[in-house]
Amino acid sequence: MPTDADQLLAVTLDGLSGLIAALIRRGYRVAGPTxxxxxxxxxxxxxxxxLPRGWSDEQRGGHYRLVRRDDEALFGYAVxxxxxxxxxxxxxxxxxxxxxxxxxxxxxxDPRPRERFAFIGVxxxxxxxxxxxxxxxxxxxxxxPHYRARRDGAVLIAVNCAVAGGTCFxxxxxxxxxxxxxxxxxxxxxxxxxxxxxxxxxxxxxxxELLAQTPxxxxxxxxxxxxxxxxxxxxxxxxxxxRSDDLHDLLLRNLxxxxxxxxxxxxxxxxxxxxxxxxxxxxxxEDSSDLTxxxxxxxxxxxxxxxxxxxxxxxGSVRQSVRSRYRQWMTHKLATWHDQFGSSGCVGCGRxxxxxxxxxxxxxxxxxxxxSGHS
Amino acid sequence: xxxxxxxxxLAVWKFxxxxxCQLSLLxxxxxxxxxxxxxxxxxxxEATRGAxxxxxxxxxxxxxxxxxxxxxxxxQVRGRSARLVTIGACATSGGIQALRNFADIxxxxxxxxxxxxxxxxxxxxxxxxxxxxxxxxLRGCPVNKxxxxxxxxxxxxxxxxxxAAHSVCMECKLKxxxxxxxxxxxxxxxxxxxxxxxALCPAYHRGCYGCYGPQETxxxxxLGGSLRAxxxxxxxxxxxxxxxxxxxxxxxxESDRHAD
Numbered sequence: 136m137p138t139d140a141d142q143l144l145a146v147t148l149d150g151l152s153g154l155i156a157a158l159i160r161r162g163y164r165v166a167g168p169t170x171x172x173x174x175x176x177x178x179x180x181x182x183x184x185x186l187p188r189g190w191s192d193e194q195r196g197g198h199y200r201l202v203r204r205d206d207e208a209l210f211g212y213a214v215x216x217x218x219x220x221x222x223x224x225x226x227x228x229x230x231x232x233x234x235x236x237x238x239x240x241x242x243x244x245d246p247r248p249r250e251r252f253a254f255i256g257v258x259x260x261x262x263x264x265x266x267x268x269x270x271x272x273x274x275x276x277x278x279x280p281h282y283r284a285r286r287d288g289a290v291l292i293a294v295n296c297a298v299a300g301g302t303c304f305x306x307x308x309x310x311x312x313x314x315x316x317x318x319x320x321x322x323x324x325x326x327x328x329x330x331x332x333x334x335x336x337x338x339x340x341x342x343x344e345l346l347a348q349t350p351x352x353x354x355x356x357x358x359x360x361x362x363x364x365x366x367x368x369x370x371x372x373x374x375x376x377x378r379s380d381d382l383h384d385l386l387l388r389n390l391x392x393x394x395x396x397x398x399x400x401x402x403x404x405x406x407x408x409x410x411x412x413x414x415x416x417x418x419x420x421e422d423s424s425d426l427t428x429x430x431x432x433x434x435x436x437x438x439x440x441x442x443x444x445x446x447x448x449x450x451g452s453v454r455q456s457v458r459s460r461y462r463q464w465m466t467h468k469l470a471t472w473h474d475q476f477g478s479s480g481c482v483g484c485g486r487x488x489x490x491x492x493x494x495x496x497x498x499x500x501x502x503x504x505x506x507s508g509h510s
Numbered sequence: 511x512x513x514x515x516x517x518x519x520l521a522v523w524k525f526x527x528x529x530x531c532q533l534s535l536l537x538x539x540x541x542x543x544x545x546x547x548x549x550x551x552x553x554x555x556e557a558t559r560g561a562x563x564x565x566x567x568x569x570x571x572x573x574x575x576x577x578x579x580x581x582x583x584x585x586q587v588r589g590r591s592a593r594l595v596t597i598g599a600c601a602t603s604g605g606i607q608a609l610r611n612f613a614d615i616x617x618x619x620x621x622x623x624x625x626x627x628x629x630x631x632x633x634x635x636x637x638x639x640x641x642x643x644x645x646x647x648l649r650g651c652p653v654n655k656x657x658x659x660x661x662x663x664x665x666x667x668x669x670x671x672x673x674a675a676h677s678v679c680m681e682c683k684l685k686x687x688x689x690x691x692x693x694x695x696x697x698x699x700x701x702x703x704x705x706x707x708x709a710l711c712p713a714y715h716r717g718c719y720g721c722y723g724p725q726e727t728x729x730x731x732x733l734g735g736s737l738r739a740x741x742x743x744x745x746x747x748x749x750x751x752x753x754x755x756x757x758x759x760x761x762x763x764e765s766d767r768h769a770d
Contacts, residue, residue, distance in 0.1 A: 172715065174688045197736060199693045216689065226684040403729045405701035406676055410683030421672040424663055426541075426548035437684060442676040443726045457727060492679070492691050492701050493736050 143354035143362075146322075146333045150350045151209075152183045154292075154320075157348060158253040163290060166222060167255030168215070173201055175215040177222075180255065187212060194301040194374070194485065196494025207331065210256055210324050213300025214484050218413035219261055220268060222252055223285045224437075230281070230420075232432035247284035257293045257318065259311030260303075260482040264413035265291070266317050270476050271416050290341060293318035295366045301374035302485030304498060308379050310482040312369040320346060323362035334362045375485060377498040378505070379469075382479070385501075386470040389508035390462065398500055399458035401493050406439035408487035408495075409464065414480045419444065440464050465497065518567035518666060521553035523587050525573025525580050526607055526635060530652035531598035532572050537655050545662065568593045568665050570658075571644075574600040574635045576607060581632070581641055588642040593665055596638045597658065599651035599754040603723050606651075608635040608757035635757065646671060649704050651721040651754035657706055674705050675726040678718050681709040690717055697740050699750065702728035702760070723755035730764035744768045 146154070158165050159181070167180040170187045180186065191212045193200045204211050231244045257265075265286075272282035296303075296312035305311030314321040319342035322333040334354050337343040354362075409415040419438035424431045438445050440463050446454040454460045472480035481497070488496045522532055532554075538545065545551070552566060569591035575581050588594055599605050610618060615633045619626035638644055648661050648671075657673055664671035674680070678700035682689065690696040690712050698717035700709070704725045711718050724730075734747055742750070748768035751761040 172688045173693050176686070176688070197692055199689075216683075216693075217686065221686065226686070401729075401732045403677070403679075403701040403732055404727045405679040405725075407679045407683065407689070407701070410680060419674075422669065423660065423672060424667045424669070426544050426659075426663055426666060428667060437680075439676065439680060442674070442680070444674065444676070457729070490689055490692055492689070492698075493732050 142336055143359050144335045144346055144349075144351040145354045145358060146335050146346075146349055146351045148183065148331050151322075151333055154345060154349045155180070155182060155255065157345060158290065162250055163253035164248075164250045165253045165255060166219075168210070168212075170201065174199065175201070175212055177215075177217040177219065177254075183209070186210075186256070191298060192300065194489045196302065196488050196496050197491055198494070199489050206326050208297070208324055208326055210294045210296075210322075211298050213296070213298055213303055214258055214261065214486060216411050216486065216490050218411070218484075218486070219254055219257065219265060220413055220416070222254070223265070223289070224268060224272070224282055224416060225285075227434060227436045228281055229432055229434040232430065234430045235428070245281055245284075247281075251288040251290070252285065253290040253292065255292045257291050257314075258296055258484075259293065259314040260305045260308075260484040261413055262291065262293055262314055262317040263308075263310040263482045264484070267414045267476065267478060267480060267482070268416055270478070271414075274476075290345075291318045291320075293321040295321060295323040295362070296369045297324055297365050299369045299372040299374060300485055300489075302488040302496075303373050303483065304375035304377050304485060305483035306370045306373045307375070307377045307498075308479060308481055308483035313366045318342070323365060325358060325361055325365070327361065329358075332358070334358055375483075375488070375496070375498045377483070377501055379479065379481075382501065383470040383473050385505060385508070385510070386466045388510075389504050390466070392504050392508045394500065394503045394508075395458045395462045397503075398461050398495060399456065401495055402441075402457050402461050403491075403493060404441045404457045404460060405492065406441040407490050407492065409439040409441060410437060411486040411490045412468075413482065413484060413486070414468075415439070417445070440467070465500065468497075469501070517548065517550040519552040519565070520549045520662070521566040521569045521587075521591070522551075522555075523553070523569055523571045523573075523584075524555060525571065525584065525601065525638070526576040527573030527598065527600040527605065529572070531601075531650075531658075534597075534653050534655045534658055535570070538659055541659055545659075548666065549662075564590070566591045568595065568662070570662075571596045571601050571638050572598050574604045574607060574637060575632070575641055576610075576635045577631050579630075584638060584641050593645045594638075594642065595646045595648060595661055595665065596644050597648045597650075597653045597661075599649065599721065599723060600635075601638045602647040602649055602758075603637050603755045604635040604757035606754050606756070609752060610635055611757055612752070637757070648673065648706075649722040650706050654706050654708065676705055677701050677725045678703045678705050678707070678709050678712070678722070681705045681707070682712050685709055685713065687712050690715055691736070691740070695740055697737050697742055697750070699733075701725075702730050702733050719753060720751065720761065721754055723758045724760035728760040730760055731767070734764065734767075745770055 272279040293314040699720040700718035704722040751765035
């Protein structure tokens with residue numbers, strides 16, 4: 136976020152409401168956090184009223200509960216189980232289908248979405264996760280057209296975190312809690328004696344244009360300083376910490392560490408960690424045919440390196456043991472991702488810790504290897 | 511396997527079962543005409559009368575083996591079938607009736623029948639694969655009709671059915687369900703249970719009951735720690751696995767680790 140107070144605008148609740156209305160008017164499909172079934176998840180929203188006003192969450196390994204706040208904050212919680220990959224990289228996607236008609240075959244590809252997305256309340260860790268998936272899907276000679284169709288033109292309205300969740304460790308991964316790049320607009324929520332405000336910075340032309348049309352005032356230096364303090368405090372209150380500068384070599388030096396067997400005893404190989412991870416991108420491709428063979432289709436769905444079929448090669452799965460699957464997931468995420476994509480695959484959002492039914496904690500697993508492994 | 515000159519012949523066989531899985535095929539209302547058009551349903555007592563002898567390209571087998579007569583009959587069915595697919599918890603693990611495996615069958619027959627001496631039954635209920643070679647096992651109590659259609663289509667096309675053996679958790683996450691265990695503190699067998707139902711119960715905020723049996727690499731011992739933390743005692747941990755798939759190895763072993 137720019138520290139120059141001149142670039143910061145103060146927007147009221149009504150102003151933010153107008154911003155959402157403007158996005159909808161412009162034809163964006165607006166998605167944001169909303170309370171549903173005891174979680175804060177991402178869903179399409181129609182107005183400010185759909186946001187989780189006055190809610191927060193309590194998170195630790197294998198545990199998530201909504202709790203009430205004593206104020207009316209709209210963004211006073213950490214991330215829930217959903218991530219934006221649900222929209223940009225849908226869980227299930229038909230890639231094409233073909234129909235035989237006499238001697239001719241008609242091929243139809245994935246119907247690309249006509250509308251563009253606008254995401255409200257994107258956290259810094261999630262901006263980094265989206266940037267990582269951009270690298271995975273869009274870089275190189277074979278960009279993924281399905282991802283590109285959803286990603287292009289998407290408006291990202293970020294929120295600087297005012298609350299650190301019990302399993303957050305973005306400060307360790309240097310991916311937050313302050314949004315520094317990749318957003319169109321970044322907001323910081325301020326609830327003070329002056330009222331309920333959002334300090335808004337724009338990161339792109341579309342962000343500037345949207346803010347220019349939103350009623351605002353220039354933020355005062357005091358407001359800007361308060362916003363800085365809020366995010367600084369969040370950085371100091373991370374629920375987890377993990378030294379991250381040496382993970383590549385540390386993990387690859389310890390591929391035979393006994394800890395992999397210990398974690399395999401606890402791991403359910405249920406795949407939850409990979410499903411909730413905002414950067415995990417793997418899919419299984421499945422073909423289907425109808426009874427007569429007149430119509431066939433090919434689709435892809437999220438898969439997980441914790442499933443046996445994931446590593447099925449000729450003759451069988453090469454990762455039969457849960458030990459080998461957990462090790463594959465963690466070493467890819469934290470070590471070989473650097474070799475493949477030039478960054479860590481972990482953004483420190485903590486979802487894999489919270490949503491593991493037995494609370495396996497990636498930061499604890501790293502710590503155990505660091506403390507007793509080959510350094 | 512599809513002969514060009516004739517429609518493939520399908521048979522549906524019933525052993526010890528409730529007919530629910532056969533009904534899943536009849537439940538394919540919209541698709542049933544297409545099924546009937548594409549294949550010759552040569553033997554299907556639930557839908558038609560009149561047995562047809564001969565050979566079958568695909569046999570779907572429902573139910574478990576609980577009598578000496580059925581143990582012999584399944585061998586005959588296997589002999590008549592180019593491909594044999596078992597459908598449902600009874601056929602793939604022994605079903606709810608496999609609870610007899612943990613007790614004395616004579617106590618049950620004495621409790622239920624006025625003349626238990628008329629009853630001729632085995633002491634156990636066992637899956638079809640324990641008696642003959644099986645080409646594919648479709649899990650569930652009952653089976654999912656879409657998966658059943660997928661298996662039939664796949665066998666007709668000579669391809670592998672797209673039926674995943676991973677956990678129910680992955681189905682929950684694909685659908686965007688919340689996790690009832692983590693977010694509500696509700697005991698759930700989803701992490702150790704085979705996918706296929708579409709995460710039906712968690713979608714309605716209930717824990718998974720394990721109707722599809724163990725997933726490919728279940729870790730019931732580790733899940734037990736979390737279930738205990740959610741308030742389940744030894745007896746509850748014993749009983750939660752003694753349902754439709756009580757005789758499936760992973761569920762049987764975990765149940766046995768806890769006292770009734």
